[in-house]
Amino acid sequence: MPASDPMGRLQALLGKLPGVGRRSAERMAQALVRDGENLLPNLVAALREVEETVRLCSLCGGLTLKTQDPCALCRDPRREASQLCVVEEPSDIPLIERAGAFRGRYHALLGKISPMQGQGVPDRRVEALLKRIDSEGVREVILALNSDVESDATASYLADVLAKRPVKVTRLAFGIPAGSAISFSDPVTLARALQGRSPVGPS
Template identity: 45%
Template sequence: MAGLIAPVARLIEEFSKLPGIGTKTAQRLTYHVLRASTDDARALAAALIGIKENVAYCSVCCNITEAGVDPCDLCADPRRESGRICVVEEPLDVLAIERTGEFRGRYHVLHGAISPIDGIGPERLRTRELLSRATAGGIEEVILATNPNLEGEATAMYLADLLRPHVASVTRIARGLPVGGDLEYADDVTLIRSLQGRRAVER
């Protein structure tokens, strides 16, 4: 970049590689680091190195875990239902579902979704590991909790076809109107899903 000294230009370039970070945001982050204390900059650098050296993937569910902790805490917890697996796209989705306190089964993290336009097929995801768990027996239900977008729907349909011969029940999380949402602002697909997923009013 013209007019920038090499260390600054390099950091801007590296920040720009992060998802959702454009050149302007990368520049702001770089100058924030530049103004920060040396201790803060070292702490950031140590955290970045630490996440690569001290984080691994669970051999069972493919979620992230501390290096040397395998299986992960969720898979090792004997209080969780081993016959129910919730399939999600990313580790952050596990955190979101765990926050609700409603699901007491186990998880499987795909690390993405099928997206032909981006060149991501099933072989790029952790589908082989999921199928191994399903064919090993003892699984009563697989809940497909992929995102309600085109990629998530394509992934859910693919997995449903893959799993049905091996699992008693393959279900999909309900989709519909968010709490606090207004009907007038909802798109047609959301409204259709809401109507299809209707249930009896509970007192």
């Protein structure tokens, strides 16, 4: 088949998905053609269903149904409006929900500062964050960002942007993961765990 064939087009599109290289895209496309379990038509149907029914919440940026915007979390009156948890990606929200330790609201940045890839936090998400702080009675902004150089840069940037707002800005603690041991921790993790040490003693 020529280079500009249907398989080539499918592979090029699959290769645009995160974490999918040229060779992976090739294997996926082949599996879709060879498959005996109707994976291809089922995938088409699932993609179309997502296209038709799913969107990002216009308020927090999390995933929601098109029939339900703002999302259930944003509309829940039992959620604390005073605490706003800032995450990088919509998928971070259910992870924090599962931890069961947060009762406030969320705001997804939909990006982070990544000079190597020429990317930043979308301006409209930062503007939306400031608007929410001004209008929703937010008193604490918790930066629930990852632990890497880009996320650190994003945290610094947001701390600067938020400096003039009357809010406390905090960031998730870094340290030894639960159930892990010092011997399994890398030097950077240990250094951050030391910096974040907290007093213990008779309570």
